[in-house]
Amino acid sequence: MWTEKAQAKINLTLDVLHKRSDGYHEVEMVMQTVDLSDHLTFYPLAEDEIQLSCTVPYIPLDSRNLVYQAAKLVKETFGIASGIRIHIDKRIPVAAGLAGGSSDAAATLRGLNRVFQLGQSLDQLAELGAKIGSDVPFCIYGGTALARGRGELIEHLPKVAPTWVVLVKPPIAVSTADVYGRLKVAEIERHPSAMAMVEALATGEVRLIADHLGNVLESVTFSMYPEVERLKGQLLKFGAVGALMSGSGPTVFALVDREHKANRIYNALRGFSREVYLCRFY
Numbered sequence: 001m002w003t004e005k006a007q008a009k010i011n012l013t014l015d016v017l018h019k020r021s022d023g024y025h026e027v028e029m030v031m032q033t034v035d036l037s038d039h040l041t042f043y044p045l046a047e048d049e050i051q052l053s054c055t056v057p058y059i060p061l062d063s064r065n066l067v068y069q070a071a072k073l074v075k076e077t078f079g080i081a082s083g084i085r086i087h088i089d090k091r092i093p094v095a096a097g098l099a100g101g102s103s104d105a106a107a108t109l110r111g112l113n114r115v116f117q118l119g120q121s122l123d124q125l126a127e128l129g130a131k132i133g134s135d136v137p138f139c140i141y142g143g144t145a146l147a148r149g150r151g152e153l154i155e156h157l158p159k160v161a162p163t164w165v166v167l168v169k170p171p172i173a174v175s176t177a178d179v180y181g182r183l184k185v186a187e188i189e190r191h192p193s194a195m196a197m198v199e200a201l202a203t204g205e206v207r208l209i210a211d212h213l214g215n216v217l218e219s220v221t222f223s224m225y226p227e228v229e230r231l232k233g234q235l236l237k238f239g240a241v242g243a244l245m246s247g248s249g250p251t252v253f254a255l256v257d258r259e260h261k262a263n264r265i266y267n268a269l270r271g272f273s274r275e276v277y278l279c280r281f282y
């Protein structure tokens with residue numbers, strides 16, 4: 001038996017530079033993991049099978065699950081004839097913009113590297129992970145990073161102070177492909193600066209970090225779901241230093257400079273939304 005934590009991520013900046021000929025968008029993003037995680041447990045099986053179980057009933061346990069895809073990829077790449085049972089203790093909200101599935105896939109690659117004693121480096125696992133999804137390579141490492149390409153080219157950034165974060169997920173599911181598909185790159189009004197964010201992070205000053213938050217997908221998701229924009233407004237009204245939608249949404253997050261303020265915002269938002277989380281950069 002082996003266990004791995006799969007951490008949620010937020011995008012502190014998300015810029016789209018252009019649409020590529022392969023259908024993906026060229027991005028530049030500052031990514032950060034937070035201490036909200038799924039817990040995966042791995043049980044080796046003698047028979048050649050991949051078996052999944054999960055604490056929530058509404059995610060598929062077959063080849064549509066990114067954990068299944070990661071396990072299959074490992075078995076095929078390394079010619080492993082035995083099997084694996086994987087239990088997912090789900091704590092990250094699903095279809096939220098927090099890379100829950102991608103992080104589970106990354107944890108599966110790290111976990112199976114141990115269980116099957118494959119001796120792969122994190123860089124090698126990240127390369128493998130890119131075959132599953134654009135967010136998977138970042139999730140292999142976690143921490144703070146600059147992501148480029150379609151998201152798979154990772155440049156590590158220095159560790160940042162454990163800033164308080166309040167996450168709120170409205171009860172809607174957003175399709176990442178749909179949001180990218182509706183984006184008109186030529187009409188982007190303001191491109192966030194990843195470089196300015198990198199400099200702000202180095203100071204550890206929440207106010208400076210908040211000044212440089214930006215996500216070009218916000219306007220697309222806001223136009224489809226105005227309640228997401230309203231939720232962002234509420235976070236700011238209740239005292240967030242800065243607030244932003246994560247990824248393609250619909251989760252919005254608040255950055256807060258003091259624990260008591262984070263608690264106040266957390267309690268205030270619980271009056272509006274069922275899925276509210278208090279966490280820190282990790």
Ligand SMILES: C[C@](O)(CO)[C@H](O)COP(=O)(O)OP(=O)(O)OC[C@H]1O[C@@H](n2ccc(N)nc2=O)[C@H](O)[C@@H]1O
Binds near residue numbers: 014027097
């Ligand atoms: C929104 C983010 O989560 C921000 O971190 C990522 O950019 C999306 O990462 P992901 O969910 O791992 O995305 P993938 O599973 O690779 O792609 C899902 C779909 O999103 C679109 N997609 C994704 C990444 C990217 N750079 N350009 C895109 O246009 C494509 O239509 C793709 O078919």
Ligand SMILES: Nc1ncnc2c1ncn2[C@@H]1O[C@H](COP(=O)(O)OP(=O)(O)OP(=O)(O)O)[C@@H](O)[C@H]1O
Binds near residue numbers: 098
């Ligand atoms: N292990 C998994 N955990 C959660 N969802 C999964 C998993 N595997 C496949 N899925 C499917 O993927 C879809 C998106 O879920 P996920 O939680 O990964 O989205 P997300 O947080 O928006 O990811 P991203 O930020 O990378 O776009 C869900 O509708 C779900 O059915």
